[in-house]
Amino acid sequence: MKKTREQVLTDLRGLFGESRVITEENAVMNYDGDNNVYAKAFGAFLSPLPMCILNVCSTGEVAKALVYCNENGVGVIPRTGSSSYELLLTAVDGDCIVIDASGMKEIIKIDYDNMMATCQCGVPLIALEELLQAQGYTTGHSPQSQPLAQMGGLVATRSIGQFSTYYGGIEDLLCGLEAVLPDGKVVRIRNVPRRAAGPDLRHLFLGCEGALAFVTEVTVKIFRYYPEDMWLGGYVMKSFGEGLEACREIITAGYKPSVVRLYDKPDFDYNFGSIELNEGEAFMFFTAEGPGEVARAVGSGIDRIARERGGRYVGTEAVAHWLKHRNDRCAIFGTEKRREGYRQKKTFYATTEISASWTDIQEIYKNVMERLPREIDNLTVFGGHVSHSYQNGTNIYFVYEFKVFSPEAYLGEHRRIIDAICDEVLKLPTGSCVHHHSMGKMRLHLAEREHGNSYELIRSLKEMMDPNGIMNPGALVAKK
Numbered sequence: 001m002k003k004t005r006e007q008v009l010t011d012l013r014g015l016f017g018e019s020r021v022i023t024e025e026n027a028v029m030n031y032d033g034d035n036n037v038y039a040k041a042f043g044a045f046l047s048p049l050p051m052c053i054l055n056v057c058s059t060g061e062v063a064k065a066l067v068y069c070n071e072n073g074v075g076v077i078p079r080t081g082s083s084s085y086e087l088l089l090t091a092v093d094g095d096c097i098v099i100d101a102s103g104m105k106e107i108i109k110i111d112y113d114n115m116m117a118t119c120q121c122g123v124p125l126i127a128l129e130e131l132l133q134a135q136g137y138t139t140g141h142s143p144q145s146q147p148l149a150q151m152g153g154l155v156a157t158r159s160i161g162q163f164s165t166y167y168g169g170i171e172d173l174l175c176g177l178e179a180v181l182p183d184g185k186v187v188r189i190r191n192v193p194r195r196a197a198g199p200d201l202r203h204l205f206l207g208c209e210g211a212l213a214f215v216t217e218v219t220v221k222i223f224r225y226y227p228e229d230m231w232l233g234g235y236v237m238k239s240f241g242e243g244l245e246a247c248r249e250i251i252t253a254g255y256k257p258s259v260v261r262l263y264d265k266p267d268f269d270y271n272f273g274s275i276e277l278n279e280g281e282a283f284m285f286f287t288a289e290g291p292g293e294v295a296r297a298v299g300s301g302i303d304r305i306a307r308e309r310g311g312r313y314v315g316t317e318a319v320a321h322w323l324k325h326r327n328d329r330c331a332i333f334g335t336e337k338r339r340e341g342y343r344q345k346k347t348f349y350a351t352t353e354i355s356a357s358w359t360d361i362q363e364i365y366k367n368v369m370e371r372l373p374r375e376i377d378n379l380t381v382f383g384g385h386v387s388h389s390y391q392n393g394t395n396i397y398f399v400y401e402f403k404v405f406s407p408e409a410y411l412g413e414h415r416r417i418i419d420a421i422c423d424e425v426l427k428l429p430t431g432s433c434v435h436h437h438s439m440g441k442m443r444l445h446l447a448e449r450e451h452g453n454s455y456e457l458i459r460s461l462k463e464m465m466d467p468n469g470i471m472n473p474g475a476l477v478a479k480k
Contacts, residue, residue, distance in 0.1 A: 003072050005051050008097070011072075012054055015064060022053040031098050032089035033082030033148075034333050038348045041339035042407035047087070048094040050077060057103040059178065059186060059216045065099050066214065066470075067184035075473045076182075078210035080104075080121045081150035083333065084157060085350075086440025088209060092474035102150060104216065107131065116175055116191060118219040121152025138225040140167030147330045152215040158207030160436040162326060164388045165251070166258035166289055167223065169436070171206050178217035179205050182466045191219045204461070209438050211476040212465045229292035230258075231299030232319040234285040235311030236277065240264040241362055243282040244386065244394070246309035248358045250286075251389050255301045259287040260394075261322070266383030267399050274321040275314055284311060285319045347380055348410060349401040352421050353437055357393040357430035364431060365396060367424045375420055378403040378413065388435065395435040415442070422446050441474045 003011070012021045022028070028049050030040065039046050051074075056062050069076050075096030077089055089098075104120035107128060111117070117139065119128060125139070125146050132138055142161040143149060149159070155177060160169040167173065176191035189201050205215055237243035243262040251260070262284045265277045277283060284306065288298035307313065332338040342348065356364050365384060372382055381401035388395045398421050404410045422433035426449045433446050448455050462469075462477045473479040 003074075005094075008051055008072070008074055011068065012052065012065075012097070015068060016054060016056070016061065020055045022055065023051075027053060030334070031077075031079070031082070032087075032091075033084060035085065035087050035090045036411065037334075037338070038342050038404060038410045039407040041342040044407040046408070046411050047090045048092070050091050050094065050096045050098050053079075053098040053100050055100050055103055057101075059104075059180060062099065062101060062180045062214050062216055063184040063186055066180055066182055069097065069470050070182050070184070070468055073468065074470065076210075076214075076470050077472050078152075078156065078214045080152035080156075080215075081124075081145075081148055081154075083145035083148040083330070084153070084438070084440070086434075086437050086442040088157065088438050088440035088472075088475065090441055092441065092479055096473060099214065101152060101214070101216065104152075105150075108217070110137075110222070112137070112222075115222050116219050117222050118191075118217065119151045121150065121214075121216050121218060123151045125149040125151060125154065132222055133225055136225055137222045139173065139220055140223050141170065141173055141220070144327050145330060147327060148333060151218040151220075155206055155215050155218055156208055156210050157438045158436060160388055162387065163258040163287075163289070165260050165390075166256050169388075170220075171203070173220045174202055174206065175219040175221060177202065177205060177215055177219065179213040179215045181213050182468065182471050186216075187213075188217075204465075207438065209440065209475040210472040212461060212471060214471075226289060226291055226295070229290070229295045231288040231295045232285070232316040232323075233299060233303055233306070234275070234283065234314045234316060234318045235306045236275070236314055237262070237282045237284050237309075237311055239280055240282040240365065240384075242310055243284045244358070244362055244365075246284060246306055246311060247386060247389055247394060249309060250302050250305050251394075252358075252391060253301065253305065255298050255305075256288075257286040257298060257302060258289040259285070260386065260389045261285050262386040264383045264385065266381060267385045267397075268383070270381050270383065270401070271399070272318070272322060272325070274318040283318065285322070287319065287323075342404075346404055347401050348404050348414065349381070349399070350414060350417075351397050351399045352418050353387075353395055353397045353435040354421065354425045355388075355393060355395040355432045355435040356425065356428060360428040360430045361394055361396060364425055364428060367427075368398060368421050371424060372398075372400070372417065372420055376402065376417055378405070379417075393430060418442065419446075426450065439476070444474065444476075444478060447477075
């Protein structure tokens, strides 16, 4: 017989102690961070609430909690950090608890000889980064959520940072990990430089969205840090399309800037506006890192190609402005100031990040920019920028603000925008409807179009690793 909510809470208090089981109304109502934040600002809660938040402090406690939940059919939403979008942490029903491992915040070892840092899953990324930088090192990982992010969540969401073109995404930085399976078994993937011993098992956990296991320990690469040698350069392009061509030429020529950013005018004016753009123009900028000789050589090559492609050099001031203010939005996440802003303006600002090959990205940008204003009549801001580039393609963050007619309608209105963008992306053979925010529950209905017939492999993994379906129900595959 299925246990009642009160029975589950009583059992958990017996296993972990009264103070570890949080049922306080405000904490439970806001457990999923910025998800549904607009509705919450008006006192509206659009999703079911979990039974409680269970605070754990060790791998053993995670295992004990999962054994209990697995045996009793209690859903589990793993949480380390809560900056996630896409309804990743949002419950699909009330038959679940949140297991929060933010208390697991020990930096276990920094190995400067072998360039690795090992941390428990609840270590704040900013704490590790500040410790490393004080010694002349860096993780190289700087997502916009850096002030809020924790190490386990970075792995589970397949995170990427703003300097990814040089350092890579979390999949490039991850050396090894420890994780707890739904039945409580603890597994460890050793920190080897490379192996050819079958499939790379790290990728079972990278981007698993907490739906396959609970990541409890993470080891990442570290790098020497040379901030005083960073090269910066900003350029005005005649159009966003010409900026894309310049970015493609720079990357495919073999240059490895740490930041590649290209903003269309609506996006740049709304978010930064530190230089004046004429109608139709775009702002493109780069940073290059590493030892001074490397940074200067990369910067010189970028500058030459950018000018050859029609870029008008505008110096470094706007780039420095972006570096200083790039994470400002995180400072108000979860604050009353942000919620009051929603109540005053009755508009909602968000982003949808996608990726595609260099040729397909041009068509996607054109089609989306034509379709959205025609189809969504309550848009107040709409634009886009490139922020992560690769040899074979790039991404676009589409950014938008829209007028919200009621708190209850906001989520449906947001879905309309996401679906219209992703529909255009998935029409093209190299388009991916999610670049790094994870599918969550917001884009899960697009998973079969995204993966094609390989989606059966994800379903099979879920059935094999989590046969009772307790791990983050509704993530990766729909709850049965």
